[in-house]
Amino acid sequence: xxxxxxxxxxxxxxxxxxxxxxxxxxxxxxxxxxxxxxxxxxxxxxxxxxxxxxxxxxxxxxxxxxxxxxxxxxxxxxxxxxxxxxxxxxxxxxxxxxxxxxxxxxxxxxxxxxxxxxxxxxxxxxxxxxxxxxxxxxxxxxxxxxxxxxxxxxxxxxxxxxxxxxxxxxxxxxxxxxxxxxxxxxxxxxxxxxxxxxxxxxxxxxxxxxxxxxxxxxxxxxxxxxxxxxxxxxxxxxxxxxxxxxxxxxxxxxxxxxxxxxxxxxx
Amino acid sequence: xxxxxxxxxxxxxxxxxxxxxxxxxxxxxxxxxxxxxxxxxxxxxxxxxxxxxxxxxxxxxxxxxxxxxxxxxxxxxxxxxx
Numbered sequence: 001x002x003x004x005x006x007x008x009x010x011x012x013x014x015x016x017x018x019x020x021x022x023x024x025x026x027x028x029x030x031x032x033x034x035x036x037x038x039x040x041x042x043x044x045x046x047x048x049x050x051x052x053x054x055x056x057x058x059x060x061x062x063x064x065x066x067x068x069x070x071x072x073x074x075x076x077x078x079x080x081x082x083x084x085x086x087x088x089x090x091x092x093x094x095x096x097x098x099x100x101x102x103x104x105x106x107x108x109x110x111x112x113x114x115x116x117x118x119x120x121x122x123x124x125x126x127x128x129x130x131x132x133x134x135x136x137x138x139x140x141x142x143x144x145x146x147x148x149x150x151x152x153x154x155x156x157x158x159x160x161x162x163x164x165x166x167x168x169x170x171x172x173x174x175x176x177x178x179x180x181x182x183x184x185x186x187x188x189x190x191x192x193x194x195x196x197x198x199x200x201x202x203x204x205x206x207x208x209x210x211x212x213x214x215x216x217x218x219x220x221x222x223x224x225x226x227x228x229x230x231x232x233x234x235x236x237x238x239x240x241x242x243x244x245x246x247x248x249x250x251x252x253x254x255x256x257x258x259x260x261x262x263x264x265x266x267x
Numbered sequence: 268x269x270x271x272x273x274x275x276x277x278x279x280x281x282x283x284x285x286x287x288x289x290x291x292x293x294x295x296x297x298x299x300x301x302x303x304x305x306x307x308x309x310x311x312x313x314x315x316x317x318x319x320x321x322x323x324x325x326x327x328x329x330x331x332x333x334x335x336x337x338x339x340x341x342x343x344x345x346x347x348x349x
Contacts, residue, residue, distance in 0.1 A: 027310075063310050118310065137321070140313055177328040180317050 001044045002051065006037040011048070017207040018052035018109075027063040030122045030154075031070030035097055042103040049109045053215065054207040057104075057130060058114040058200050065115035065139070066123025069153070075253040083245065090244050094153050094237045097122075101155045105129040105228050108219050110210045114203035115139050116196075120178070125154035128163065131222060134206065135181045135190040136199040142178035148252035153240040158232035164188055270349050276323075277342035283322055284315070284338070297339040323349060 003012045008024035020041060022028040030038075048055075059065045078086045104111060104126075113127035116136035124141050127133050145152050151173070160169045168187045172179070184190040194202040210218070243249065271279075277297055285292040288305045295304060307315065313329075319341075320327050325348040335341050 118313065138314065138317055140317055175328065175330065177330055178313065178316075179326070180320050182321070183326060 001040075002048070004037075004040065004044070006040070008034040009037050009041070011041060011044075013048070013052050015204075015208070016051075016053050016211060017204065018048050018055045020055065020057045021060050022058070022066060023060040025061065026067070027061050027118050028059055028066035028123060029070035029072075030066065030068065030097070030126075031073040032093070034070070035093065035100070038100045039096065042100045045103060045107060049107060052109065053211040054109055055104075055107060055111040055130075056114055056200070056203045056207055057111070057126065058203065059116070062117070064117025064123070065113070065119040066126060067118050068121025068123045068125075068144075071148070071253055072257050075250075075257045078250060078253070087241060087245055091237065091241050094240060097154050098233055098237065101125065101129045102228060102230070102233070105155075105159075105226070109215070110207075110218055110222070112203045112206055112210075114194075114199040116199050121145060121152060121156075122154045125152055125156040125159065128156065128159040131226065132192070132206065133184075133190045134192045134194055134199050134203045135184060136194050136196055137181050138196050139181045139184070139190075139199075140178050141172075141180075141184055141189070142176070143173055144176050144178075146173060146176050148256065149246060149248040150243050150252075151236065151240055153236065155233050155236065157236055158229040161232070162227070162229055270346075273342055273346050276346050276349070277338060279322065280319065280338055280342055280345070283318060287315070287318060295338070297342070298337050300336045301338055301341070302336055319345065325349060 004010060009020060009022050011018060011020045024034060077089060081089070110132070111130040112132045112134060113130035114134050115127050116139050119127055119139055120142045121144055124143060143152050143156060151157060157173065164187055181190055181193055185193055192202060192206070281295045282292060284290065284301065284305060285295055288307065290305060301307070302312070316327060316329060316332065323345055325345065327345065327348060331344050335344060
């Protein structure tokens with residue numbers, strides 16, 4: 001399927017580049033509907049990769065790239081079912097999203113995340129599967145999961161460990177602080193900074209450059225430099241599920257969902 | 268080079284807030300609650316934090332801003348990082 005228009009995302013091939021646009025209001029929160037549409041994209045990716053030389057993932061939402069997992073859905077589902085059933089549902093969701101993230105991570109073409117604004121939690125993890133992160137100068141990154149009594153669940157820790165120094169990973173995870181694009185570039189997360197509103201344009205220019213190289217060579221280079229940490233990714237699901245079953249998580253989620261203050265991202 | 272004074276830092280914050288949020292500078296006072304005066308939500312608060320970090324060339328972890336809502340306290344937090 002060369003083109004798709006869904007409720008949370010769309011894709012098309014533009015000048016030989018596959019463009020995946022996230023467009024769920026308010027800030028591309030990743031819940032069951034987004035997951036289902038991401039799975040459709042992952043399914044279409046092998047065929048799309050024969051037609052496009054690169055993939056750009058971006059957001060059309062003003063607030064940012066993605067605020068991460070849909071915590072309201074997670075909280076509400078937890079309220080509607082028995083604990084054991086809710087836990088099974090969480091594990092199934094994580095296994096499905098990991099399959100999508102792993103497929104994107106291993107894509108046979110060069111992948112670029114063009115991010116702006118809020119790039120938090122699961123949204124940050126989606127950017128991390130891409131080969132190159134190009135960020136608008138107002139982008140902000142954060143792993144706030146520890147505030148809820150959880151760890152990132154969409155592959156964040158193993159991929160951060162793969163890409164960054166362990167000391168900085170510990171700071172980001174254990175403080176839960178958000179950080180700006182200058183810091184993101186300084187620690188090696190972001191490779192290119194774009195002016196406000198220009199990340200997609202810069203990503204398109206980068207995709208054109210990528211097209212000049214042989215696909216087989218680029219694929220071999222990528223496979224060599226970017227191994228997928230499958231064992232740690234599986235471990236992450238187990239740790240997340242173990243933590244999810246603790247009562248503190250329900251309270252953390254409730255506090256977040258019911259918070260109407262100006263700084264809900266702070267604990 | 269000596270650090271700017273707290274008054275200078277406060278003045279720069281008020282100027283930046285007035286310009287970015289299109290509020291007349293004379294309507295902003297050091298002890299104002301900036302969430303109310305500027306009418307900003309959580310996303311705009313993050314935007315303001317990013318602009319302040321870029322302007323002063325500092326890192327200002329958001330946990331240091333927890334509970335901070337007036338310009339004067341914000342200036343003190345920034346001053347401690349200059």
